[in-house]
Amino acid sequence: MSTSDSPRLLAALYALGALLLVGQAVWHYLVGDYHRILLPALLSPLLLTAALMSLGQQETARLSAYLVLTCGYLLIATTLPGEDHQTLLWLGLPAVLTLLLLPLGTATLLNVILAPIWLLLASEGLSAPTAMAYLALVVAAGLAPWSVRHQHALLLATDPWDQECSALKAEPLLERLESEMKRTELLDQRLAVALLHLPQLEMAGEQFGGPARHALLNTFCKIVEQHCRDHDLLGRIGEADFWLVLPNTSESGALLVRQRIEDALADARLHATGGLEVRGTTCAHTPGQSFMAFRRRLENTTRRLADG
Template structure:
């Protein structure tokens, strides 16, 4: 839905639809003469009018209208059970679904569990064989299990995916493992190895000033430019934050300097609307003779810190 509607417009449509449905139901109760059941829908209508007005005020927090909408769902369904309205069991899952849509997963789960004892105070409407509270707990479990399963699958995907979560670069663990293999290969076969240390200073302020979308655009622009102008066996990995390592197998110091100049020119030509041309600080680091891999990693990390400070 968010592909076709802005999230705020979607919420506005939700508030207006709930208000119209509740107002029409209130008028129907008044027309049919059900004055005993009329007060609760009338009160909910006033609450929803307040929620719509609060939602229209852009300077206010969006959590207030959502809390009112959620409270209206609980009040409306509870009153339907209390007055023994026909087919009220059909609406048992409405507040549960609203809680899981409007609140974070754990907050919705705790709220619904705290609300469970209230169902023991409401007499069963249609059947004594299946207690109402057990059905309510089953609905909570039905809504709670899919997010847990989705989180578990995402955790497995992150554990098995060698790439960074935010960009097309290797994560730090995979990068160090591949760098260790290239380090040992260069040492055994007497090959050359160079590593470019990149720092993207604009990334530190992009998310704070322009939001997460600009940060992702910066990361995608950097990775695409670097991968486009490097060889297939070159390795780009993200150390964390705005620091990257570009591993260049079979590359001398002069070759690494040429790659650095080529990246400087390419990144300066890449312009984003919010931040302008890409700016990068790039340093070159090569293994020393008879140097251990742990010592080489320490020098790379120190170079990354130096580029970050300057």
Template structure:
């Protein structure tokens, strides 16, 4: 649901704290005798408890409990301002802040703009001044500034950093650029060129069952083993989520097969705590003499897709 992933411990704290706060709010309404307003907080408490249990589940995407948390925030604030028109308008900032924390930037902006007319239909907000309306819009824009700056810095970093953000391998754009250079060099100097296509079938499973830390451990182990057993001028790049290309300049088909066997033996000996032995599928792909670079890249992508479906 969000491009910037919040730490798991922070989300655990958010779910747990929301359950405690909502349960306390429900008990307070019960003690005050406001039985008419009790139903929605009680239902939201059960929803938040469900979201907390779903957060601990390894097989579910984190987008589902986050959506429940966000919807619960909107429902509680909406119900409080509907049943109690004297509720301070400052509470309108709570769903705004939650949306920018739990949603991508453009999704949060769209949701807040869409919900703006809804707040003005509530009994307590029918006579608010234009100053408050301007302040509410300013709050939305100010809340959008941190994620916008984060996205801008991330884009700048991706444009200037040749390495992938999760492992010690080239980014896909840098990888294709370096591969193009090696392809032209091999064609001009009549040199040999080979590329190994590597696929990690355990990667998606590791992220779904054990979280991002297990995924990063798999990526780090693969890159460390490959880089330690290759030459300095060999190029390892991440071509997809679980796919890598190892560019081997001045390497014949027989040499590429030897490298593949050496890497498969080395990677099969790697054992991780969560996933066990490292399972890697490796294929060799050599360019043809009359083949264009674009055609060669498509063959590499097709070879990677074949390894995924194998």
């Protein structure tokens, strides 16, 4: 788990930890172990503070993870020396806790740096078996988040869909466009592309944050999908630039599709931006024109649209 996970889930876990610390303090009071009440009683408000901080901005959420980690370290440091029969269990907690709260690289570095401290606090001291067990745990525990990150990176590399909206990425779109051009020439059909630019996208992200940006993108893609055919292809070719590939469509037909999309977008209303503004144009494939020539034409037209 890292600070990039769900803030509400992290806040709930931190609050649960604070509740457990309160329960621990009460337990020590009930059994008469008064000298062990102070630490959990002091750390529980810190965990509640971390729970609230995790709901804030990214920097504050990252700081809350370090605050929780510090609380965990203090608890383990005071408990570890007295647990002769459970040394390896308590010795492994700092490494696992660090890997749960921090990114993999930072967590691994911190675990290696703090290894002498935990080994000295352990009742068995700096024995070779204990040191080897600790290092093996650090390596083994780090394999799980590393595998998750590797699979996530592989998924991103092979997923043809854009991460922010339901449009194809640039490379898959270009591959499909080239295939459609070959099919168009083979069947002696027509091919057109509607070029759409969202000038509000950058402003929505800067002024209203990520949710407004995602709402704008999702609304745009939804409206485009509603006003085109199932076999038409919408792809994101730039930050705010989209190409709608229209197989077996003339330039006049593409113009009608573009006009319907622009009218529908203007009627849509978002809380932050109001109506959706879009700048668009159309390009039709000329028989005999190569893919690279058609691509350069589309890219040049897209740049002109973005420049206004």
